[in-house]
Amino acid sequence: MTFRAINEEITQCIGDRMWEPGGLIPSERALAVEFGVARGTVNRALQELARAGLVERKRRTCTRVVLHPVRGARIAIPLVAQEIAASGATYRYRLLLRAERAASACDADRLGIEPGATLLHVRCLHYSDDRRYQLEDRLINPAIASDTLQESFEKEGPNEWLVAVAPFSRAEFTLSCRLAKRRGGTLLEIDPKAPVFIGERRTWLLARPITAVRMLHPHTHRLMTTL
Amino acid sequence: MTFRAINEEITQCIGDRMWEPGGLIPSERALAVEFGVARGTVNRALQELARAGLVERKRRTCTRVVLHPVRGARIAIPLVAQEIAASGATYRYRLLLRAERAASACDADRLGIEPGATLLHVRCLHYSDDRRYQLEDRLINPAIASDTLQESFEKEGPNEWLVAVAPFSRAEFTLSCRLAKRRGGTLLEIDPKAPVFIGERRTWLLARPITAVRMLHPHTHRLMTTL
DNA sequence: TAGTGGTCTAGACCACTGA
DNA sequence: CAGTGGTCTAGACCACTAA
Numbered sequence: 001m002t003f004r005a006i007n008e009e010i011t012q013c014i015g016d017r018m019w020e021p022g023g024l025i026p027s028e029r030a031l032a033v034e035f036g037v038a039r040g041t042v043n044r045a046l047q048e049l050a051r052a053g054l055v056e057r058k059r060r061t062c063t064r065v066v067l068h069p070v071r072g073a074r075i076a077i078p079l080v081a082q083e084i085a086a087s088g089a090t091y092r093y094r095l096l097l098r099a100e101r102a103a104s105a106c107d108a109d110r111l112g113i114e115p116g117a118t119l120l121h122v123r124c125l126h127y128s129d130d131r132r133y134q135l136e137d138r139l140i141n142p143a144i145a146s147d148t149l150q151e152s153f154e155k156e157g158p159n160e161w162l163v164a165v166a167p168f169s170r171a172e173f174t175l176s177c178r179l180a181k182r183r184g185g186t187l188l189e190i191d192p193k194a195p196v197f198i199g200e201r202r203t204w205l206l207a208r209p210i211t212a213v214r215m216l217h218p219h220t221h222r223l224m225t226t227l
Numbered sequence: 228m229t230f231r232a233i234n235e236e237i238t239q240c241i242g243d244r245m246w247e248p249g250g251l252i253p254s255e256r257a258l259a260v261e262f263g264v265a266r267g268t269v270n271r272a273l274q275e276l277a278r279a280g281l282v283e284r285k286r287r288t289c290t291r292v293v294l295h296p297v298r299g300a301r302i303a304i305p306l307v308a309q310e311i312a313a314s315g316a317t318y319r320y321r322l323l324l325r326a327e328r329a330a331s332a333c334d335a336d337r338l339g340i341e342p343g344a345t346l347l348h349v350r351c352l353h354y355s356d357d358r359r360y361q362l363e364d365r366l367i368n369p370a371i372a373s374d375t376l377q378e379s380f381e382k383e384g385p386n387e388w389l390v391a392v393a394p395f396s397r398a399e400f401t402l403s404c405r406l407a408k409r410r411g412g413t414l415l416e417i418d419p420k421a422p423v424f425i426g427e428r429r430t431w432l433l434a435r436p437i438t439a440v441r442m443l444h445p446h447t448h449r450l451m452t453t454l
Numbered sequence: 455t456a457g458t459g460g461t462c463t464a465g466a467c468c469a470c471t472g473a
Numbered sequence: 474c475a476g477t478g479g480t481c482t483a484g485a486c487c488a489c490t491a492a
Contacts, residue, residue: 002461008433011396015432021391027477038463043478054394060470060477065394175450177404177422195404195422195446219422223402229480254458265482270459287458287489 001037006045009035014054014065022067025055079159080126080134080215089129093157096187097123100142100149111139112202112209118142120149122158125187135188138213144205162211174200177219188216195219228264233272236262241281241292249294252282306386307363307442311355319354320384323414327369327376338366339429339436345369347376349385352414362415365440371432385438393437395430402426404446415443422446 010031013019025031028046032039046063049055057063084091099121108115120140126133138158142148151161181192188196197217203210237258240246252258255273259266273290276282284290311318326348335342347367353360365385369375371393378388408419415423424444430437 011433014394015396015435021394029477038465040464040480041462043480044461046478052396054396057478058471059479060468061472062477067391173451175402175424176448177424177446179420179422179446193406193420195406197402197404219404219406221403224400256458265484267461267483268481270461271480273459284459285490286460287487288491289458 001035001041003041003044003048006031006035006037006042007048010045010049011054019065021065023065025063025065027062079163080136081157081160084126084128084133087128090127092127092130093155094125094127095122095153096125097121098153107139110202111141111212112204113141120151122153123187124153124157126157132188133217135216136213137216138211140211141209143208144210158211158213170204172202174198175223176200188218190218197221197223199223228262228268230268230271230275233258233262233264233269234275237272237276238281246292248292250292252290252292254289306390307353307361308384308387311353311360314355316356317354319357320382321352321354322349322380323352324348324350325380334366337429338368338439339431340368347378349380350414351380351384353384359415360444362443363440364443365438367438368436370435371437385440389438393430393432395432395437397431397433399429400427402450415445417445424448424450426450 010025019025025046026034028039028042031042035042046055046057050057050063054066055063056066078086081091081093100118101121102116103111103113103119105115107113107119107121108117111119113119120142122136122138122140124136124138126136136157136159140148140158140162151158153161176198177195178198179192180186180188180190180194180196186192190196197219199215199217200213201215202212237252246252252273253261255266255269258269262269273282273284277284277290281293282290283293305313308318308320327345328348329343330338330340330346332342334340334346334348335344338346340346347369349363349365349367351363351365353363363384363386367375367385367389378385380388403425404422405425406419407413407415407417407421407423413419417423424446426442426444427440428442429439
């Protein structure tokens with residue numbers, strides 16, 4: 001009897017309303033006897049169910065079937081190169097722009113630095129089997145590493161470089177969509193009247209901003225997660 | 228020595244590059260000896276690190292430090308009523324359609340049931356301070372509860388009912404966008420040439436499909452998370 | 455064939471909760 | 474004070490990989 005089997009048995013009981021939403025589940029020790037397994041096995045099964053959100057465990061007290069199962073599920077945003085490689089397609093990268101400049105008011109707002117401070121602006125395209133997959137428009141705070149301004153980003157995207165040099169402690173994501181009529185859309189070579197799907201990410205190391213990136217996808221893009 | 232402590236020790240080693248990205252980690256048995264704990268404890272610590280994406284485990288072979296740490300973040304998808312209430316706005320609900328019918332091929336594909344099987348189709352609007360906030364189009368598998376077909380959904384949305392009666396063990400999310408020209412868009416009363424932001428969710432209890440819902444938002448919608 | 459990660463077992467201790 | 478979930482231990486077996 002594996003912990004996976006126990007997991008399914010318990011899920012079954014909950015689904016059959018043998019144990020009601022909000023109600024108590026028998027103790028680990030009781031379940032261990034019932035299923036004829038060690039308590040450790042039941043414990044592992046219940047831990048997984050708790051992580052999945054089907055069950056709520058209260059230390060030193062009890063385990064109950066969760067009353068309002070989803071407060072909000074979560075969707076994963078993968079790194080683009082990994083995402084494309086995982087799909088089996090060939091990943092290709094092209095640098096469009098690399099500029100060091102003083103931050104405009106708009107940049108400053110987006111990245112969270114002082115207007116006039118130096119920043120690095122990078123724009124590049126990610127291809128999946130020669131189809132334009134994502135347009136990346138990124139601001140980087142050069143203060144994060146001593147050699148930021150030496151990076152050319154000719155061969156490799158900023159993401160690969162950043163994950164290697166700049167750990168972050170806080171991130172903020174936004175997903176939205178709009179019509180493609182503006183510059184970004186034409187760079188993706190899509191109909192200006194078609195929508196684009198936009199992901200934005202900003203990261204900080206403690207209070208110091210690291211990078212702000214805007215990722216544009218054709219509207220055929222799907223962001224998917226299973227959990 | 229707890230598994231959390233082991234976890235931190237190992238994270239430290241990786242952070243200090245004592246074990247290089249892409250390189251091998253000592254075996255569980257070796258680490259158990261080194262830390263003076265049982266192998267089970269090391270195992271648990273490594274499982275967690277693998278889940279966190281810091282380490283890759285290959286069954287019956289080895290554990291290695293992950294080469295490009297997946298900083299894939301996760302976005303929370305809140306329940307609409309909670310989301311609106313949390314924003315301080317007034318939540319209002321209106322039922323547009325409630326139909327029992329035999330599943331078309333398209334329905335069957337979307338919900339994952341046999342074509343011809345009975346399903347419940349519900350369409351409704353969620354308002355935030357009298358602005359149309361979300362159009363919900365939902366298929367429900369009536370087999371999940373004996374009283375599904377008695378539910379009118381006049382006063383309360385299907386979500387509130389479902390969370391109370393139908394726990395799930397697996398969920399799948401998709402986010403995308405498209406032009407509003409089709410029916411959904413007009414029901415949201417937006418310009419047919421403007422894009423709509425679409426979230427889709429499907430849930431199962433073990434292998435049994437529970438519900439498939441499509442949520443349309445005006446393109447001004449933003450989905451945000453901080454973490 | 456030696457070594458690996460995945461898993462289960464039986465037993466134990468802990469710090470706490472709730473009656 | 475009885476019962477709970479959280480955790481650790483020491484040992485075991487398995488199915489597999491890589492040499």
